[in-house]
Amino acid sequence: MGLIPVLQFLPSSYSVPKGQDRMTDCRACPDLSKPGAGARGFFTLVVWLLLGMQVWGGQAPTEGSAGQSDCPASDTNRPSLPAPDVAESEFEFDQTLGTSQDIDPFGPTPHEVVAQMLKMARVGKGDVVYDLGSGDGRIPIAAAQQAGAHGVGVELRPELVEQSRAAAEKAGVAERVQFLEADMFKCDIRPATVVMLYLYPRTALKLRPKLLRELRPGTRIVAYNYGIEGWPRDQEELVENTESYLDGVLYLWIVPANLSGTWQSSLETPAGESLSFTLQLDQTFQKVSGKVVHRGLELPLKDVRLSGRSLRFCLALPDGESLALAATVRGHRLQGHAERVTTETGSEPPPTRMAWQARRDPATRTPIDPGRRRR
Numbered sequence: 384m385g386l387i388p389v390l391q392f393l394p395s396s397y398s399v400p401k402g403q404d405r406m407t408d409c410r411a412c413p414d415l416s417k418p419g420a421g422a423r424g425f426f427t428l429v430v431w432l433l434l435g436m437q438v439w440g441g442q443a444p445t446e447g448s449a450g451q452s453d454c455p456a457s458d459t460n461r462p463s464l465p466a467p468d469v470a471e472s473e474f475e476f477d478q479t480l481g482t483s484q485d486i487d488p489f490g491p492t493p494h495e496v497v498a499q500m501l502k503m504a505r506v507g508k509g510d511v512v513y514d515l516g517s518g519d520g521r522i523p524i525a526a527a528q529q530a531g532a533h534g535v536g537v538e539l540r541p542e543l544v545e546q547s548r549a550a551a552e553k554a555g556v557a558e559r560v561q562f563l564e565a566d567m568f569k570c571d572i573r574p575a576t577v578v579m580l581y582l583y584p585r586t587a588l589k590l591r592p593k594l595l596r597e598l599r600p601g602t603r604i605v606a607y608n609y610g611i612e613g614w615p616r617d618q619e620e621l622v623e624n625t626e627s628y629l630d631g632v633l634y635l636w637i638v639p640a641n642l643s644g645t646w647q648s649s650l651e652t653p654a655g656e657s658l659s660f661t662l663q664l665d666q667t668f669q670k671v672s673g674k675v676v677h678r679g680l681e682l683p684l685k686d687v688r689l690s691g692r693s694l695r696f697c698l699a700l701p702d703g704e705s706l707a708l709a710a711t712v713r714g715h716r717l718q719g720h721a722e723r724v725t726t727e728t729g730s731e732p733p734p735t736r737m738a739w740q741a742r743r744d745p746a747t748r749t750p751i752d753p754g755r756r757r758r
Contacts, residue, residue: 486539487583489518492607493626496633497525503620503633504577504603506530513537513575515567515582515590520547520560522579527556534560535575537567573597580606588612595752600640600712601691610634613754614668617690639669640692640712644747648675650721651738662741666751671696697724708739715748717741 492500500522506512512526513535520543523534534556538544547562563570568590572578575598580587591611594604608631610616618635646662664673671689675682675698685705687696694717698706710719721739750756 487516487586489540489543490581491518492522492581493624494521494525495626496607496622496624496631497522498529499622500579500605500607500633501526501530503618503635504579504605506532506577508532510576511535511574512577512579513572514579515570515572516580516586517547517562518543518581520550520562523547523560523562524551524554524556526577527551527559528554532559532577536560536562537565537570537572538562539564539566568593571597573599576602578602578604580604580609580611582606582609584609584612592752592755595638598638600638602638604636604638606634606636608632611636615670617669637669637691639666639689639751640694641748641751642666642671642689642694642712643749643751644743644745646717646741646743648717648739648741653735653737666749667753668751694719710739710741715743715745717743 501512504510504512506526506529508531510526510530510532511534512523512532514520514522515537517523517536517538520536520538523536524547526532526534536544536547538547541564544562544564548557551557551560551562572593578594578598580590582590587606587609588611591614594611598604604611607622611634614636616634617637620633622631622633624630642664643666644664646664648660648662650658650660652658658677660675660677662673662675664671666672666689669689671684671687671694673684673687675684680701682698682700685697685699688694692712693709694712695707695709698708700706705724706721707724708719708721710717717740719739721737723735723737
């Protein structure tokens, strides 16, 4: 509605009806009883009406409304984040803080979701739980309170770090939690056995190489609502959130060992003989494929499963039987066992375990993150 239609509906003079009180604070409204104040009061009233219509129509200007949204376009199908409390709204999106190029806005993880994240990661007393972008510190504090773990929060905003430390003191777990005012992209995260994330996809994607490079195989990563682009999760489940009308999603990854390359293997047979063969493995994240080469014969691997440092696969033998192999990865070494598997049942004796070990040529090792291979 423009100015002219508003003027048409206004009387030629304006006064406060008798018996009707004015605003409590009379400094906020014009005194129309003074000489010459009618025009000024009339103009002020028009301005008030125009501003009121903007507010009532949902068009009131808000801070940051002129720029682009902080939410990436790829997240339009994701559930909306819970609206922060009034006290939390002071932490605005800011790209000038610290050394990270982008700083995600602070949005606290609901307490109910925090408990389910700890459960999904199977956090126990021996764990070291890192929360990257720890906000008000609720996840490290909950890890210490609920599971007896050691919690570490990494947060760039000094206000939130101080708030977290005060909350840990109040909760009585200050001796088991630590809050670092640091850049998550430059902070040493190698001690972690569990990593918690509540980050925008762009930030998680940027963090992906660091997670795979620094975290030890078997480390569990749990993310709330947003995944890590390109990295298939090992587990996914819906999570209830009674603090909001929207539920969310939790994602779990188990950091895989890097098995890529050429391995020289030896198998000790029940007769005491040593059988040597070459194991060639290709790997993208936790997905592994490959083959065994023995005297010019190539045998593909089947049912390959990798979880952290634990490798299992089956090898189809020319005689129709299979060999099931399992090993633990230790850097450039594999140490495990093999069992001959037959499809026949009845009086067959239980399979005999055979010792199996392998050593990799370090020069054949390649990155398991496709993004790093293209560089």
